[in-house]
Amino acid sequence: MVSLRTPKGTVDLNPQQSLTLEEIVRKVKSIFESHNGVPINTPTFELREILMNKYGEDAKLIYNLEDQGGDICSLRYDLTVPFSRYLCMNRIQKIRRYQIANVFRRDNPSFKTGRLREFIQADFDICGSALPMVNDAEILRMIYDILIAFSLPYAFTIKINDKRILTGLLKVCKVPEDLQQTACSTIDKVGKLTTEEINNELITKGLSERSVSGINRLILNNENKTDLETILNLKEIIKTSKLADTMSSSLSLKNSSDESILDLTEFEKGVDDVEMLLKYLDIYKVKNIKLDLSLARGLDYYTGLIVEAVYEGVDVGSVVGGGRYDNLCASLSSNTLNVPCVGFSVGVMRIFALYPPITPEWDVFVGSGYGLNLEDRMDILNRIWALGLRAETFTSKRVNYMEQVEYAKKNNFSVGVFTGDNEISKGSV
Amino acid sequence: MVSLRTPKGTVDLNPQQSLTLEEIVRKVKSIFESHNGVPINTPTFELREILMNKYGEDAKLIYNLEDQGGDICSLRYDLTVPFSRYLCMNRIQKIRRYQIANVFRRDNPSFKTGRLREFIQADFDICGSALPMVNDAEILRMIYDILIAFSLPYAFTIKINDKRILTGLLKVCKVPEDLQQTACSTIDKVGKLTTEEINNELITKGLSERSVSGINRLILNNENKTDLETILNLKEIIKTSKLADTMSSSLSLKNSSDESILDLTEFEKGVDDVEMLLKYLDIYKVKNIKLDLSLARGLDYYTGLIVEAVYEGVDVGSVVGGGRYDNLCASLSSNTLNVPCVGFSVGVMRIFALYPPITPEWDVFVGSGYGLNLEDRMDILNRIWALGLRAETFTSKRVNYMEQVEYAKKNNFSVGVFTGDNEISKGSV
Numbered sequence: 055m056v057s058l059r060t061p062k063g064t065v066d067l068n069p070q071q072s073l074t075l076e077e078i079v080r081k082v083k084s085i086f087e088s089h090n091g092v093p094i095n096t097p098t099f100e101l102r103e104i105l106m107n108k109y110g111e112d113a114k115l116i117y118n119l120e121d122q123g124g125d126i127c128s129l130r131y132d133l134t135v136p137f138s139r140y141l142c143m144n145r146i147q148k149i150r151r152y153q154i155a156n157v158f159r160r161d162n163p164s165f166k167t168g169r170l171r172e173f174i175q176a177d178f179d180i181c182g183s184a185l186p187m188v189n190d191a192e193i194l195r196m197i198y199d200i201l202i203a204f205s206l207p208y209a210f211t212i213k214i215n216d217k218r219i220l221t222g223l224l225k226v227c228k229v230p231e232d233l234q235q236t237a238c239s240t241i242d243k244v245g246k247l248t249t250e251e252i253n254n255e256l257i258t259k260g261l262s263e264r265s266v267s268g269i270n271r272l273i274l275n276n277e278n279k280t281d282l283e284t285i286l287n288l289k290e291i292i293k294t295s296k297l298a299d300t301m302s303s304s305l306s307l308k309n310s311s312d313e314s315i316l317d318l319t320e321f322e323k324g325v326d327d328v329e330m331l332l333k334y335l336d337i338y339k340v341k342n343i344k345l346d347l348s349l350a351r352g353l354d355y356y357t358g359l360i361v362e363a364v365y366e367g368v369d370v371g372s373v374v375g376g377g378r379y380d381n382l383c384a385s386l387s388s389n390t391l392n393v394p395c396v397g398f399s400v401g402v403m404r405i406f407a408l409y410p411p412i413t414p415e416w417d418v419f420v421g422s423g424y425g426l427n428l429e430d431r432m433d434i435l436n437r438i439w440a441l442g443l444r445a446e447t448f449t450s451k452r453v454n455y456m457e458q459v460e461y462a463k464k465n466n467f468s469v470g471v472f473t474g475d476n477e478i479s480k481g482s483v
Numbered sequence: 484m485v486s487l488r489t490p491k492g493t494v495d496l497n498p499q500q501s502l503t504l505e506e507i508v509r510k511v512k513s514i515f516e517s518h519n520g521v522p523i524n525t526p527t528f529e530l531r532e533i534l535m536n537k538y539g540e541d542a543k544l545i546y547n548l549e550d551q552g553g554d555i556c557s558l559r560y561d562l563t564v565p566f567s568r569y570l571c572m573n574r575i576q577k578i579r580r581y582q583i584a585n586v587f588r589r590d591n592p593s594f595k596t597g598r599l600r601e602f603i604q605a606d607f608d609i610c611g612s613a614l615p616m617v618n619d620a621e622i623l624r625m626i627y628d629i630l631i632a633f634s635l636p637y638a639f640t641i642k643i644n645d646k647r648i649l650t651g652l653l654k655v656c657k658v659p660e661d662l663q664q665t666a667c668s669t670i671d672k673v674g675k676l677t678t679e680e681i682n683n684e685l686i687t688k689g690l691s692e693r694s695v696s697g698i699n700r701l702i703l704n705n706e707n708k709t710d711l712e713t714i715l716n717l718k719e720i721i722k723t724s725k726l727a728d729t730m731s732s733s734l735s736l737k738n739s740s741d742e743s744i745l746d747l748t749e750f751e752k753g754v755d756d757v758e759m760l761l762k763y764l765d766i767y768k769v770k771n772i773k774l775d776l777s778l779a780r781g782l783d784y785y786t787g788l789i790v791e792a793v794y795e796g797v798d799v800g801s802v803v804g805g806g807r808y809d810n811l812c813a814s815l816s817s818n819t820l821n822v823p824c825v826g827f828s829v830g831v832m833r834i835f836a837l838y839p840p841i842t843p844e845w846d847v848f849v850g851s852g853y854g855l856n857l858e859d860r861m862d863i864l865n866r867i868w869a870l871g872l873r874a875e876t877f878t879s880k881r882v883n884y885m886e887q888v889e890y891a892k893k894n895n896f897s898v899g900v901f902t903g904d905n906e907i908s909k910g911s912v
Contacts, residue, residue, distance in 0.1 A: 056530065058568055058572045059530070061556050066573075068573075069523055072524050073521070084871075089868070094497060094501055095504070097489050097490060097493035097494070097495070097601050098527065101486065118548070118549035119548060124490075144495075182878075184878035185878050337865065338861065433766055449614050449617040449618055
């Protein structure tokens, strides 16, 4: 006999769990719709080559389909790369789309914390060229509204950062360009690893002692500052770096390659944009924002805003993640279609792990008081269904009055209708 | 550069298509709910061994996952076998459940007719012991209501048969037991193949000339009879066969193995049950039913009622399929859990192929009459979103009044709000 279980890292959801999940999805979707999102659907699997080189060090978690003579495919790892493929294929320059669907990762599973190998993501993305940070601000407003809508009894923080700032700081710390992405993967482990473990990993990856000490001072140590203090601090860093560059340049000290004059244009733009973003978030009345310079996220494709939302005091990891990915389309498309995109993903199964369960309620139980009266009951059911109400009866050989009443009570029926040989009685259960 | 397409037999659905699909699913789900269905969710893939030997000659269409060191899995082929696995695992004896989810078959694809390799099924099943044909009648009532709910401009027929009747007729036609299932697969091709092609296939599969001629007379030729005439005819066949058995028995003519006395108990019960079912369908006011003795369906697991619904004059195949599968649980479970089940599956993508497309409509477009006024517009948006309305603005650098009006008209906004330097104008677009 076969073993009756679900594959590792996957679960069945019983009716109560499924209804709870539906409620979470309904809430998210209603906010997606109020921002004029339109749904699209992409397949569960993609050509494998489309998923290559998009997920940094996590690519090993992709599920492959067996080669059965045909396309070489893999299950989707997220909804962002398939969406970019969709944009490119259809040459779409402007869209606000959502997709709520399952994604697959061969990760270390845990049901309790909502970490599964198959899980639901609810994605919203705004694509198309726009004034700086306007769409980014709307995305953060949506994340804030969604977290409020769940009405969970936990405080939450929406952590933001900007890839241009992070890259700028790594430059200032003299991290060579080819090590910046892998350094980000390590920095992303703040909170999971101790500072010592992070430093060791950075050294192992080939960063110099001086770079690591710079990272500690500039990136890992800004927890107790307000966002405006952090902005001022970043401006100060840029000013100092420029001054240092000018001085060493005028003293003709620049000769080794890693001491070349830093191009901090993007860094500066990032800081200005985040300052503007904070102003827009004020207009949008978005609270619970925290500019966190150590927020990195593992994915390769982010280019600007990075965002991650967490509930305080619970162990489910981030419940929302996202950011700006302006170059993903261009990286897929040979016809250099470039569509600036910013979006986010709600980890529905992680919310689910925190969510109070929902019990179904029904309308009418049709029972029999005395005698089988099956055809009478069928006739009554028929009329109730025609009204659009939800109704059910016992279809077993024997009908016991009390057993039916117990069943109707236990299953939250609001009305019971009972046929008898001579009567039809009706009343609230 | 990679090829930007979806894998063979899969498609993207654009917003209009996705909204149309959602509407179809919403209609089906509302009828599932009115019959007190509860949702469950099972994983997209199952342990491969669970799917083995359930799908007759179609098992070759199962998609396998690559062995990446872990469970050996395959994508689900339908929602029925996973559901039976769920029943057994949780030792559930009674449930009315629905599941609306994607299934996967490496079949010959065609988008136009809704035949895809990944497609959505909407399943409803009633499980648990019950009086004969009561749940079967409810299932047919649901199928009828769903087909009515789609309001499509095509006539439809709900074809029914009973596996016990089909097996009985094959017995009467002297088809050996080990060829009955494969004979069913061939008979199931009525409408796709000519009678001659069917006869040839049956002969090739090893049936005798006499069996094939019997099948033609008794199974393939009952199109122009009413259901009651067919029932009477079946009763006549049973009577005659019994008489023939009695006669040959009293004449001691039974000696070769294929001439043994036929056990027609199940056949007779099938005929009586279908007669009862037709009476219940009268009470439930279900029309468009046609008892079709050639309806077989390829799947191994059916034990009683078989059902298939088709629209007349369109080429999408059957849009609903289902039946009774009383032994599927027992075939999975080593602890001989047996749960009688009857259910059906709506081929959502095939309905989709026939369905009129739906266009999204929005509430408020926030524009600028003169000047950028971005922060004013953001403030207005903020207040509109807070009301739960759907709103959007232009976020490009230039704003041209007429361009905004055109956009709002084209995208079915119901209200436009425009800011100016000195005014806020408001009106229906």
